[in-house]
Each structure stands twice: as structure tokens, then as C-alpha cells.
Amino acid sequence: MSSDEGSVAPAGHGYGATLWEPDAETVRNARISHYMRWLADRGVQAGNPGAPAGPGSAAPAAVYQRLWEWSVANPGEFWTSIWDYFDVLGDRGDGPALTGTTMPDVHWFPDATLNYARNALRTAWTDPDRPAIIAVSERRGTAELSYAELAAEVARVARGLRALGVTKGDRVVALLPNIPEAVIGLLAAASIGAIWSSCSPDFGTRSVVDRFAQIEPAVLLAVDGYTYNGKDYPRTGVVAEIAAQLPTLKAVVMVGLLGTADVNPPELPAGVQRLGWAGLGDGAQGTKGEPEFEEVPFEHPLWVVYSSGTTGLPKPIVHGHGGIVLEHLKALALHMDLKPGDRFTWYTTTGWMMWNFLAGGLLAGTTIAVYDGSATFPATDRLWQLAADERLSYLGAGAPYLMACQKADLTPKDDYDLSQLRGIGSTGSPLPPEAFTWVYDKVKETVQLGSLSGGTDVCTGFVGSCPLLPVRSGVISGRSLGADVQAFDEHGHAVIGQVGELVLTTPMPSMPVRFWNDTGGKKYRDSYFAEFPGVWRHGDWIEILPDGGCIIYGRSDATLNRGGVRMGTSEFYRVVESFPEVADSLVVDTGRLGAEGRLVLFIQLAPGHKLDDDLTKRVKAALRQQLSPRHVPDEVVMVPGVPRTLSGKKLEIPVRKILLGTPVEQAADPSALANPEVLEAYAPRTTL
Structure with a gap:
């Protein structure tokens, strides 16, 4: 600027x-x-x-x-x-x-070799009784794993993965909540040089498949369901849908949080083996209490994480062990x-x-x-x-x-x-x-x-x-x-x-x-x-x-440019969301190159409040006083919610596209959103 x-x-x-x-x-x-x-x-x-x-x-x-x-x-x-x-x-x-x-x-470090899991577990051999993981959950209560116990579990799961045919460079993916099994799975995969990737079980089928299908996994670790806000959410049906769309899968390993993994198991495609978490590694060969670590080059892939994927397939981002x-x-x-x-x-x-x-x-x-x-x-x-x-x-x-x-x-x-x-x-x-x-x-x-x-x-x-x-x-x-x-x-x-x-x-x-799958690195360079x-x-x-x-100040591609004064959206939200009546907000500038547009403020109200003339005037006055007269919105609109990605980020750019005439279904991928049902509220009666 x-x-x-x-x-x-x-x-x-x-x-x-x-x-x-x-x-x-x-x-x-x-x-x-x-x-x-x-x-x-x-x-x-x-x-x-x-x-x-x-x-x-x-x-x-x-x-x-x-x-x-x-x-x-x-x-x-x-x-x-x-x-x-x-x-x-x-x-x-x-x-x-x-x-x-x-x-x-x-x-x-082109000549270096190491292993992430070996470094993560080194305390198991210097202070084995030190707690490694404290697990707290709505459903399970509280449990604890020492470093020695964690290492033994990693060794067991790694043996199980090897028995399923997983080798260096294969992908192990997980549909798991934030539980010890997820950490164990990561370390077990890394210990043998396999590549890890995970999604939260509240992701929809399409969101998961859009991510995992790109990397062609060999094994899926999945949960039968999860508990959130005191309510159980079964997931065996979703696991079956995901497995059906991952043709490279060899096996699905079920973690039974709700106790339904065996009672109501997912129906898997022919040739895909199903087994339980507790049985993983039984009968496999290897040292029982200590993992075997595959030393890999510094830049050998450790895991794949993803961009939000709101306007296309999520970008599969590969990080290396050493980095x-x-x-x-x-x-x-x-x-x-x-x-x-x-x-x-x-x-x-x-x-x-x-x-x-x-x-x-x-x-x-x-x-x-x-x-x-x-x-x-x-x-x-x-x-x-x-x-x-x-x-x-x-x-x-x-x-x-x-x-x-x-x-x-x-x-x-x-x-x-x-x-x-x-x-x-x-x-x-x-x-x-x-x-x-x-x-x-x-x-x-x-x-x-x-x-x-x-x-x-x-x-x-x-x-x-x-x-x-x-x-x-x-x-x-x-x-x-x-x-x-x-x-x-x-x-x-x-x-x-x-x-x-x-x-x-x-x-x-x-x-x-x-x-991943970016031959020649063009997508990486362009990004x-x-x-x-x-x-x-x-x-x-x-x-x-x-x-x-x-x-x-917020994303540079969501800039508010009013009368030559540019501002990131974070300052705007700070003012608006200081009002107790406002639960959440989103602001969009519809201006385009060479033409100033309208500044539209969307407000999600806190329970028990309404958007009346008094609240609108007070919000506008605060923006005028604390930011500038240029940043007073042309419209203040009540919405049922602010659209967010699965990781909680506001969707300013897709909403801007909607206001400029892009159909809602084309502006953002609903499966990449935490609350896609609110997007329809942003469709204008006329194009701005």
C-alpha cells in the first residue's frame, strides 16, 4: 500500500x-x-x-x-x-x-536423514514415566499416557500398518477427533516413512473425499462417531461413503468411540479389510515395546495438510520431516x-x-x-x-x-x-x-x-x-x-x-x-x-x-478500499463486534477496479436482540468515529449466521462474489463450509 x-x-x-x-x-x-x-x-x-x-x-x-x-x-x-x-x-x-x-x-539439508517420530518419542528413553498425553473428552473423561506407553502404542500400530502392506511413501489418512489414537496414528505412520493426513469427523463426506482422494491413501483410520456439545454424532455411514470413493484403500481401521463399530460396522467395498483399533498389530512381527524408525531424507513428506477449498479443490500441501x-x-x-x-x-x-x-x-x-x-x-x-x-x-x-x-x-x-x-x-x-x-x-x-x-x-x-x-x-x-x-x-x-x-x-x-500432484510446481509457484x-x-x-x-489487518484480497483509503477487515470487525447485540459480522466491499461499489455490513444478532434503526445508527456512528466517514456501511443487513470455513475463517471473498452476481452454488463449495446453510441469506435481490 x-x-x-x-x-x-x-x-x-x-x-x-x-x-x-x-x-x-x-x-x-x-x-x-x-x-x-x-x-x-x-x-x-x-x-x-x-x-x-x-x-x-x-x-x-x-x-x-x-x-x-x-x-x-x-x-x-x-x-x-x-x-x-x-x-x-x-x-x-x-x-x-x-x-x-x-x-x-x-x-x-540435502544430505541429512532423520525421522520425525523418533524425535517426538525420544523422551520415552530418557524419562519414560513422564506423561506424554493427557486425554480429556466429553465422552471418555480423562486418561493419561506416559512416554513409554505412547512409544509402545506407536510400535504396535506401526506393526499393524506394516502388516496391512503400508510401506515408506504410502498414505495413511484419518477421520478422527482430537484423541490419543490420532497422535499415535501420526507417529506410527511417520515412523515407517508413510505420509499422514487427517480430517475432523465433523467434515462432510465430500469435504473428506475432496482431500483424501487426491493423495490416494492405503489405509483409513476412522471413528464410529463423536460427541460434541453433549450430543452423539454417529459416523459409520459417512465412513462407508468415504471408503467407497477411495479406490486405493486396502483397509479401514475403526476406533469405537460410541461403541457401535462392531454392532453397526460400515459397509466397505469388496477387497477392503476392516479391523478394530485394539486388534491392530496383533500377530505382526517386530519388537514389542519399541518402534522401528525408518530414517528418511530431510524433505521426505511427513504429512499433507490442506487449504480451505472454498472455491475449488483444497490444495494438498506437503511438509517434510526435517522442516x-x-x-x-x-x-x-x-x-x-x-x-x-x-x-x-x-x-x-x-x-x-x-x-x-x-x-x-x-x-x-x-x-x-x-x-x-x-x-x-x-x-x-x-x-x-x-x-x-x-x-x-x-x-x-x-x-x-x-x-x-x-x-x-x-x-x-x-x-x-x-x-x-x-x-x-x-x-x-x-x-x-x-x-x-x-x-x-x-x-x-x-x-x-x-x-x-x-x-x-x-x-x-x-x-x-x-x-x-x-x-x-x-x-x-x-x-x-x-x-x-x-x-x-x-x-x-x-x-x-x-x-x-x-x-x-x-x-x-x-x-x-x-x-501433491503438482507436476513441475506450477500451482505452488502461482500460489x-x-x-x-x-x-x-x-x-x-x-x-x-x-x-x-x-x-x-486481515486478508489482503478482502481489502476495504473506500475513497483511496485501504483497510483490512479486522479493524472493522473489532468495532462492530464490540456491541453486545452483535454475535458475529461480515463486511464486504463490492468495489471493482476503477469503480467504487457499496460497503455492505452483515450482522448476526446475539440471542434476544433485533436489528432496529437505533442499533443501525449506533453501529454506523461508531464506525464513523473510530475508523472514518468513508467506512460507514451503505447497508446493514441481518443474517442468520456468518459463513465460515471448516477451520473457522470468515468467507469474505465468496460473499463478495455472490453480491456481484455469482450464483451461490458457484461462489463457494458447501462441503468446505462449517455452515453452508447460511449462504443463501447473502444472495441479493439485484446485482450490486
């Missing part, structure tokens, strides 16, 4: 107030401080030049800034240091860390300050990349809590109860959950013992300043709130928290190590203190190895490198502040 076009600045609207700063003890004990001392001992004065003992003589934020600059200026050296500091299990080889000069034609191991160790240990034995969760389903990120907690030696159920059942405070009951060190959730807690005026600090809670994570959408303030007023004054932004594309955050950086209202603390994030104007120039396109100018090892050759364009608006803080 060029300066002459203008932008809506957040200053003066609650942004920037310091809510938390690290004290000397926090800085001294942080894993990132230990890492910098380790670097200094090896002659690398990246974090604090002139202070061989590491951080201590300079302001922590300035120390971090120098470390970040070193990490992006020397990517090969930085990522090699991550391998060595965390003592990654594998053979790094004698070759360079990075080959190639221009993205995407670069390769990481994920290095990135998740860096993110979890250095940025989130998780240490071995900490208890960590992120509220997620297996269809969102945050589940893969949560599983990465095992790499850092933490105890991960997997929660299967609704975040708001039986009440909105369910996750705070979880944090107290399981003595969590770190609780992550989507930004909408924290905003819902704020709106419900919850006070978790008065209701629960959160003494063990050191960190709270937020992602999925920008977190407004008011939600930051609510956390410190109503949850815990000493907690570090980490708002982060990244994507499925890299299975991590580009920008986020760090124990050396302060937490400020509405501001993401800084750019992540190894992530050369810049804000580009339309000419491809980096800008500071202005809103621009979020780009990365240096490669990261967790960037996709490729898209990220078409606008700025050799530079990754992510598709978000970002402002990088002079002090290194970052503000995300």
Missing part, C-alpha cells in the same frame, strides 16, 4: 499499551536466553554482541532484534544451530544447510518458552494445522493435552476449567474463543486455580486490543499472552511472542526467528510503519516441500511467488512498527 493512498492507523484506539514485560528472572531462565549463551560459547555473538555470557547487559527487546537480524541474514547457519542446539536425532550430513538461491528453487522438526522445536521452545515436562494444549480439531502444531509439543518433551469436545460445553469457561484441572503451563485457542469469553464477561482468575499457567496463545484471526486487556484484567496479570499469525502453508507462525519481548495491547510482539517477514508496498519495496503485503524474502525449512518473483507473498496485510511489533 503506497503512502499516498492512505491507511487507517490504529493509534489512539487502544493499541500499544504495555500489558506485560519480562522480569530479570524470566529473561535469565528463558530457553531462548540459554540458546543465546550456547551460541556465544561457540563464537556467535548474534543476540548480544560484546557480552559472551549472553543476554543481560542490553534491553531484552534489543537483544532479540539483533538475534532476529542474524537469523534471517544467515539462514543456513541459524537453522544448523537449531539442529545442533536441540540435538536433533539423525544424521545432518556433510553438505550445506541450504542449496539454491531463489525461492522456491531451494532445498534444505517440521526444526520449525516446531524453534517455535515451541524458543518462542513459547516450553520446557520438558511443561503441560501444553491448543484447542483444535484434527482438520486444523494447529493440531499438527500441538503434536509438535512432543518434540519439545512437553506433556500435550488433547481435548475432544466443545470449548463452550457445558459453559463458555470450559477451557479455563481444563487449564486448572490439568495444571496447564500453556493454553492456546482461537482468537474468537478469547473474544467470546470477554463478551460473556468471564473472570477465570476468580473461578479457577491458574497458578501453573504461564502462557496463553491466540491465533486464527487478529486479536483486538480489548481482548488483550480482558486477559490481563480477568485471567492472570503475570501470564504472557502470545498472539501469533502464520498459516497452514508453513504449519507455524511468522510473527508471534517471545519471552524477551513485551506484550502490548493489539500488537503481535515481533517477527519469529528465521522468518524474514517484510511489509511490501505495491512496488515491492519494504516499508516500516505502513500497511503492506506480508511477504517473506528468505526461505524457511517448513515451507511446503511441494503440492506464493507470482506477484513478487522469488519472494513469498502470504496474502495478509501487515504493519511492522518501528520497534519491531506487528499488526495484522
Whole structure:
């Protein structure tokens, strides 16, 4: 965005107030401080030049800034240091860390071999009794697996997969909720070099088939049903429908959550074997208590995750073993300050990349809590109860959950013992300043709130928290190590203190190895490198502040451009959704190149409220005062709900297409939506 076009600045609207700063003890004990001392001992004065003992003589934020600059200026050296500091299990080889000069034609550690599962399970041989997984669910209650028990289960399931003919490079897919069987399945598949992919069981048949059929799986792990909001949802019929459309399947392994897998088994195509989870691995050959790990090249596919697929088939994004191991160790240990034995969760389903990120907690030696159920059942405070009951060190959730807690005026600090809670994570959408303030007023004054932004594309955050950086209202603390994030104007120039396109100018090892079935890499190149050759364009608006803080303004393809003033949608939602009468909202600018259109605001009302002239006037007045007169909507329309993807993101672009005349059934794939029934409400009587 060029300066002459203008932008809506957040200053003066609650942004920037310091809510938390690290004290000397926090800085001294942080894993990132230990890492910098380790670097200094090896002659690398990246974090604090002139202070061989590491951080201590300079302001922590300035120390971090120098470390970040070193990490992006020397990517090969930085990522090699991550391998060595965390003592990654594998053979790094004698070759360079990075080959190639221009993205995407670069390769990481071409001579290295390793295995994700071996690294995730290493605690089983150093501290076997440490809890690896705490499983909490609406239906099953609470259970626990030690690292030794987890390793034994992985060994058993891996033997079973091998007995079914699964070998290195085959695909193992799962229709499972966030339960231990999903983590075990991932690790078992990875241990033999097979490729994992998962969907949440609330996905419809078409959504699952659109994803899994592209990668031609050999084995499907599936659940007979799941429980959510206190209600059971049988899924054996859906499993049968999915299996019928996956011609490469050799077997379906059923996990009987509802107890109906044997009573009412799915009807499978001829030649597809059905067996139960408990019987998997019985009679197979192998060491009973210890998995056998297939060492694979650094970029060997670990899993396939997917784009939302709202306007076409979901893009199957392939990540490699090595890139994920290095990135998740860096993110979890250095940025989130998780240490071995900490208890960590992120509220997620297996269809969102945050589940893969949560599983990465095992790499850092933490105890991960997997929660299967609704975040708001039986009440909105369910996750705070979880944090107290399981003595969590770190609780992550989507930004909408924290905003819902704020709106419900919850006070978790008065209701629960959160003494063990050191960190709270937020992602999925920008977190407004008011939600930051609510956390410190109503949850815990000493907690570090980490708002982060990244994507499925890299299975991590580009920008986020760090124990050396302060937490400020509405501001993401800084750019992540190894992530050369810049804000580009339309000419491809980096800008500071202005809103621009979020780009990365240096490669990261967790960037996709490729898209599946993308011969020649054209779809991959078109997705990220078409606008700025050799530079990754992510598709978000970002402002990088002079002090290194970052503000995300929403998707750059959903920009509101009114009278030459561009603004991301996050600021708009912050104003509208501050009204207690508003449960959710969506805004669309129908303007096209050379012609300004109409600004339409759709509101989903909270129960017991109505959209009358008074509410409309108050909303418009607030937008006029807090944003600009240009951003007062031309229309305010009541809708039964805001359309969202299966991972919870608002569908601004498809709704814009509908308003401009695209038929509803062509604007978005209903099977890719969490609530496709609401789309019809957006069809206009006349084309705008």
C-alpha cells in the first residue's frame, strides 16, 4: 500500500499499551536466553554482541532484534544451530544447510536423514514415566499416557500398518477427533516413512473425499462417531461413503468411540479389510515395546495438510520431516518458552494445522493435552476449567474463543486455580486490543499472552511472542526467528510503519516441500511467488512498527478500499463486534477496479436482540468515529449466521462474489463450509 493512498492507523484506539514485560528472572531462565549463551560459547555473538555470557547487559527487546537480524541474514547457519542446539536425532550430513538461491528453487539439508517420530518419542528413553498425553473428552473423561506407553502404542500400530502392506511413501489418512489414537496414528505412520493426513469427523463426506482422494491413501483410520456439545454424532455411514470413493484403500481401521463399530460396522467395498483399533498389530512381527524408525531424507513428506477449498479443490500441501522438526522445536521452545515436562494444549480439531502444531509439543518433551469436545460445553469457561484441572503451563485457542469469553464477561482468575499457567496463545484471526486487556484484567496479570499469525502453508507462525519481548495491547510482539517477514508496498519495496503485503524474502525449512500432484510446481509457484518473483507473498496485510511489533489487518484480497483509503477487515470487525447485540459480522466491499461499489455490513444478532434503526445508527456512528466517514456501511443487513470455513475463517471473498452476481452454488463449495446453510441469506435481490 503506497503512502499516498492512505491507511487507517490504529493509534489512539487502544493499541500499544504495555500489558506485560519480562522480569530479570524470566529473561535469565528463558530457553531462548540459554540458546543465546550456547551460541556465544561457540563464537556467535548474534543476540548480544560484546557480552559472551549472553543476554543481560542490553534491553531484552534489543537483544532479540539483533538475534532476529542474524537469523534471517544467515539462514543456513541459524537453522544448523537449531539442529545442533536441540540435538536433533539423525544424521545432518556433510553438505550445506541450504542449496539454491531463489525461492522456491531451494532445498534444505540435502544430505541429512532423520525421522520425525523418533524425535517426538525420544523422551520415552530418557524419562519414560513422564506423561506424554493427557486425554480429556466429553465422552471418555480423562486418561493419561506416559512416554513409554505412547512409544509402545506407536510400535504396535506401526506393526499393524506394516502388516496391512503400508510401506515408506504410502498414505495413511484419518477421520478422527482430537484423541490419543490420532497422535499415535501420526507417529506410527511417520515412523515407517508413510505420509499422514487427517480430517475432523465433523467434515462432510465430500469435504473428506475432496482431500483424501487426491493423495490416494492405503489405509483409513476412522471413528464410529463423536460427541460434541453433549450430543452423539454417529459416523459409520459417512465412513462407508468415504471408503467407497477411495479406490486405493486396502483397509479401514475403526476406533469405537460410541461403541457401535462392531454392532453397526460400515459397509466397505469388496477387497477392503476392516479391523478394530485394539486388534491392530496383533500377530505382526517386530519388537514389542519399541518402534522401528525408518530414517528418511530431510524433505521426505511427513504429512499433507490442506487449504480451505472454498472455491475449488483444497490444495494438498506437503511438509517434510526435517522442516517440521526444526520449525516446531524453534517455535515451541524458543518462542513459547516450553520446557520438558511443561503441560501444553491448543484447542483444535484434527482438520486444523494447529493440531499438527500441538503434536509438535512432543518434540519439545512437553506433556500435550488433547481435548475432544466443545470449548463452550457445558459453559463458555470450559477451557479455563481444563487449564486448572490439568495444571496447564500453556493454553492456546482461537482468537474468537478469547473474544467470546470477554463478551460473556468471564473472570477465570476468580473461578479457577491458574497458578501453573504461564502462557496463553491466540491465533486464527487478529486479536483486538480489548481482548488483550480482558486477559490481563480477568485471567492472570503475570501470564504472557502470545498472539501469533502464520498459516497452514508453513504449519507455524511468522510473527508471534517471545519471552524477551513485551506484550502490548493489539500488537503481535515481533517477527519469529528465521522468518524474514517484510511489509511490501505495491512496488515491492519494504516499508516500516505502513500497511503492506506480508511477504517473506528468505526461505524457511517448513515451507511446503511441494503440492501433491503438482507436476513441475506450477500451482505452488502461482500460489506464493507470482506477484513478487522469488519472494513469498502470504496474502495478509501487515504493519511492522518501528520497534519491531506487528499488526495484522486481515486478508489482503478482502481489502476495504473506500475513497483511496485501504483497510483490512479486522479493524472493522473489532468495532462492530464490540456491541453486545452483535454475535458475529461480515463486511464486504463490492468495489471493482476503477469503480467504487457499496460497503455492505452483515450482522448476526446475539440471542434476544433485533436489528432496529437505533442499533443501525449506533453501529454506523461508531464506525464513523473510530475508523472514518468513508467506512460507514451503505447497508446493514441481518443474517442468520456468518459463513465460515471448516477451520473457522470468515468467507469474505465468496460473499463478495455472490453480491456481484455469482450464483451461490458457484461462489463457494458447501462441503468446505462449517455452515453452508447460511449462504443463501447473502444472495441479493439485484446485482450490486
